[in-house]
Amino acid sequence: MDINIRRIDKEQAWLLRHLVMWPEKEFDFIKLDDDGLGKHYGLFEGDELVSVVSLFAQGDQAQFRKFATLATEQNKGYGSRLLSYVIGEAERAGVKRIYCNARVNKVAFYEKFGLRATGSAFSKSGKDYVIMERCYLSFI
Template identity: 70%
Template sequence: MWPEKDFDFIKLKNDDEGTHYGLFEGEELISVVSIFIQGVQAQFRKLATLSSHQNKGYGSKLLNYVLSEAERLSVKRIYCNARIEKVTFYEKSGLSKTDATFSKSGKDYIVMERFY
């Protein structure tokens, strides 16, 4: 998602509090996502797929796995900060737009959520 940035750019202060998932094709890591659970709510962050492997269903597969894990762990609400141009992608997995929007690092976002 940020190939032009240094690796430190994508690090978050609380990365060690999350559970991090990766999807591999053979030995190659092609898609990643992190989930941060706080009580009955969870946020997933940093869903990204290598550009050479996009539009093949890998991101959807990984996202749907994380959504299932959240439900299994008794999460009642899961949300993300979705880039505006990816709203349709997240809607396909049952997330809905909220009224919360913001801009960061030159990109526009909307908070999307799903209730269980």
């Protein structure tokens, strides 16, 4: 099994996002206005793009968004590998807080990566979300 993680173009991320997250919606629904400002990462098994996530950093904070893994490849550890990689990239860049808008049914998954629910929740496009974060303390 030849697995690698690398930066990808936003257009590659869009294809997988649409297929996994919102296949019933128009293609443009999965695009973000600030996709041009993000860093997009993909996990490949051989030549096949299996999982994607986009990272948006601003100052010492970063948000990961639109995390998607092919349905046929879920529960195999691919998403976990990709998310660990991206969190590590954010840490190396000096991020003090990383956060996401997690679908309520995925909270336990994100807790495995040290993210905690903030208490802020919302609904969008018929889905319920909770804001989760992981903060890093720096000591002087």
